[in-house]
Amino acid sequence: MARVLASVRFAIPLILLATVGLRSEPSAVGQSASPDPAGEAAVVQAQAPLPDATYVGESRCIECHAQENRHYSETTHAKVFRQNPAFRLQQFGCEACHGPGSRHVANALDRTAIIGFTKGWGTEVPVQNSMCQNCHGGGTRMHWPGSAHASNDVGCADCHNPMQRVSTANLLVRPTIAETCFQCHPQQRAEFQRRSHMPVPEGRMTCTDCHNPHGSVTRPLLRADSVNDVCYSCHAEKRGPFLWEHAPVRESCLNCHQPHGSNHDKLLVSARPYICQQCHNPPIGHPGQFYRDGQTAAGALMGVGQSARVIGRSCQNCHTQIHGSNHPAGARFQR
Ligand code: HEC
Ligand code: HEC
Ligand code: HEC
Ligand code: HEC
Ligand code: HEC
Ligand code: HEC
Ligand code: HEC
Ligand code: HEC
Numbered sequence: 134m135a136r137v138l139a140s141v142r143f144a145i146p147l148i149l150l151a152t153v154g155l156r157s158e159p160s161a162v163g164q165s166a167s168p169d170p171a172g173e174a175a176v177v178q179a180q181a182p183l184p185d186a187t188y189v190g191e192s193r194c195i196e197c198h199a200q201e202n203r204h205y206s207e208t209t210h211a212k213v214f215r216q217n218p219a220f221r222l223q224q225f226g227c228e229a230c231h232g233p234g235s236r237h238v239a240n241a242l243d244r245t246a247i248i249g250f251t252k253g254w255g256t257e258v259p260v261q262n263s264m265c266q267n268c269h270g271g272g273t274r275m276h277w278p279g280s281a282h283a284s285n286d287v288g289c290a291d292c293h294n295p296m297q298r299v300s301t302a303n304l305l306v307r308p309t310i311a312e313t314c315f316q317c318h319p320q321q322r323a324e325f326q327r328r329s330h331m332p333v334p335e336g337r338m339t340c341t342d343c344h345n346p347h348g349s350v351t352r353p354l355l356r357a358d359s360v361n362d363v364c365y366s367c368h369a370e371k372r373g374p375f376l377w378e379h380a381p382v383r384e385s386c387l388n389c390h391q392p393h394g395s396n397h398d399k400l401l402v403s404a405r406p407y408i409c410q411q412c413h414n415p416p417i418g419h420p421g422q423f424y425r426d427g428q429t430a431a432g433a434l435m436g437v438g439q440s441a442r443v444i445g446r447s448c449q450n451c452h453t454q455i456h457g458s459n460h461p462a463g464a465r466f467q468r
């Protein structure tokens with residue numbers, strides 16, 4: 134720190150950081166082209182949690198951590214930092230993330246002397262995250278501060294393991310994105326095992342098609358401005374425009390569908406015809422009560438006779454275009 138203060142050129146970003154309190158905010162310092170091509174500001178930020186330590190170079194680290202280094206060497210970071218460092222912080226290798234190591238090398242048992250990302254080590258989660266954000270602020274992480282994950286002390290290292298290649302991309306802690314999330318979201322794991330579900334277990338889509346785990350302006354961490362906009366990104370035909378709109382569809386797909394999975398057909402929130410009858414009970418133009426005891430399959434067995442109108446798709450045997458109709462005579466969604 135003293136070394137840095139000695140130079141006027143370095144002091145400017147330092148003062149800025151101190152006064153604006155920018156340190157905990159995401160920023161891509163050092164990755165932006167000018168006016169700091171060497172990325173000195175990123176170095177200042179990276180050093181801040183360990184002000185009285187200095188950088189010793191990664192060959193020192195490897196002397197004692199050869200095993201960790203073997204796995205780390207296969208990762209994106211190792212390759213970029215060693216072969217083509219873009220700015221100064223990257224040249225520090227291990228210490229770009231773990232902070233300057235001189236105090237740790239002198240006393241490896243002092244847990245305040247190096248930034249650890251494992252649960253037991255004791256470094257505060259916001260400090261851990263800030264080390265990653267020195268290079269990875271902004272972008273898809275623009276809304277990280279204050280997001281559901283950030284404010285619940287979830288760390289970058291809960292989802293990412295930069296020390297070895299467990300996943301094909303994104304340095305995740307598990308082989309797939311869904312498995313990474315299921316560590317903490319067992320209820321959602323169960324939802325995807327229901328009879329009708331989005332094809333996440335089949336690997337045809339994943340959590341991040343709909344959610345941004347790094348934060349978003351829409352609850353709950355959605356990738357678009359509303360639930361419907363998320364769904365339209367793949368089911369574009371449901372967007373319309375329709376001559377005859379069905380009000381609940383425009384309001385939210387979740388009026389009728391579960392986003393993850395359901396034990397009812399087509400991810401519906403309840404069985405047909407009940408789902409329609411929740412909103413459309415008598416009086417409507419025809420009896421809304423198609424579903425009497427005598428009309429069920431059980432009733433049919435007892436000889437009462439099942440109504441053809443409730444079999445299978447029920448109300449939709451006639452009202453087929455439930456998401457909206459473009460037929461001039463489709464006001465009742467029959468065509
Ligand atoms: C003299 C040997 C030695 C050197 C050199 C050394 N370490 Fe360590 N390091 C250790 C030991 C031993 C531990 C385990 C301490 C403990 O468990 O209490 C450790 C622990 C760590 C941890 C914490 C791991 C956790 O549980 O989260 C990190 C991170 C770490 N070292 C990084 C580094 C880095 C980066 C360097 C280079 C700047 C480095 N070490 C240099 C011996 C060394
Ligand atoms: C891109 C950031 C980054 C770099 C670069 C990095 N580490 Fe780590 N390191 C981490 C994270 C995150 C963890 C926690 C991994 C976990 O949860 O198991 C970690 C964990 C560790 C541990 C604890 C044991 C383990 O493997 O989980 C040691 C020791 C360690 N790192 C040493 C090093 C050394 C030595 C280097 C350089 C050869 C290095 N790290 C480079 C981020 C980094
Ligand atoms: C010194 C700068 C720096 C630091 C610190 C840093 N990274 Fe990176 N990271 C990079 C660069 C450079 C790349 C590769 C190019 C790119 O994707 O932008 C990268 C790539 C990644 C990737 C994508 C890797 C892939 O194979 O798809 C992830 C995930 C990532 N970093 C997470 C982290 C996490 C988590 C931390 C903190 C523990 C961290 N990074 C710390 C510079 C950094
Ligand atoms: C809740 C889990 C989770 C947390 C916490 C998390 N990430 Fe990620 N991250 C992911 C997933 C999943 C992907 C893959 C995204 C995709 O495929 O769309 C990813 C991708 C990335 C990438 C590569 C692609 C890109 O967006 O540039 C980087 C870099 C990254 N994360 C950095 C970070 C940093 C830094 C933090 C901490 C501030 C962090 N992540 C916290 C789950 C997480
Ligand atoms: C280390 C644990 C952990 C991991 C891993 C994790 N989450 Fe979370 N997640 C939480 C916590 C804690 C909350 C906030 C409390 C809650 O709502 O349950 C949360 C909340 C959420 C929310 C609700 C946000 C809101 O506004 O209510 C979504 C969506 C979410 N996570 C998605 C994901 C996705 C997608 C992944 C995988 C990429 C993931 N999570 C991985 C711990 C985790
Ligand atoms: C097809 C889009 C989609 C996919 C794929 C998806 N989600 Fe969701 N998720 C949603 C929507 C929409 C909501 C909002 C539900 C609500 O408001 O009732 C949601 C809600 C959540 C919540 C918050 C639950 C609550 O009650 O607040 C969590 C946690 C979550 N999802 C995690 C996941 C995880 C983990 C995965 C991957 C295994 C995943 N989601 C995949 C669309 C999706
Ligand atoms: C990333 C693309 C994607 C997004 C976003 C998406 N879906 Fe899907 N959806 C699919 C795929 C793929 C299928 C499976 C189609 C198949 O099996 O033919 C599917 C199937 C469905 C099904 C039919 C299930 C069945 O049993 O036939 C419903 C209902 C559905 N999605 C509703 C939604 C809703 C509601 C949303 C918004 C919360 C949404 N989808 C967002 C890709 C997506
Ligand atoms: C009023 C209730 C309701 C609302 C709201 C609703 N749906 Fe549906 N959706 C249904 C019913 C009922 C089915 C079963 C249709 C069938 O079996 O023909 C269905 C089927 C689907 C299917 C699978 C069959 C197909 O038509 O492709 C998709 C995909 C789908 N809905 C997407 C959406 C999306 C996206 C939204 C929000 C824009 C939405 N739904 C809103 C009731 C609704």
Ligand code: HEC
Nearest residue numbers: 379380381388408409411412413448449452455464465466
């Ligand atoms: C969340 C409540 C809700 C659900 C569930 C719902 N609807 Fe609707 N539906 C409405 C509303 C609101 C209107 C618009 C009524 C109006 O314009 O007076 C409407 C309009 C209609 C119309 C046109 C009626 C008219 O007067 O123009 C038909 C037909 C219809 N719905 C059938 C169904 C069927 C079949 C289902 C089940 C698949 C269903 N609805 C599920 C709320 C719902």
Ligand code: HEC
Nearest residue numbers: 406409410413417418419421423442447448450451452465
């Ligand atoms: C056998 C075919 C058929 C079935 C099954 C059916 N409907 Fe209808 N529905 C009609 C016809 C025909 C009309 C009147 C159309 C018109 O007047 O233009 C209608 C009208 C409606 C209207 C508009 C009433 C009004 O006052 O304008 C609603 C709402 C409706 N149906 C809901 C339902 C619901 C909910 C179910 C399932 C419980 C259902 N329908 C099952 C044929 C059917």
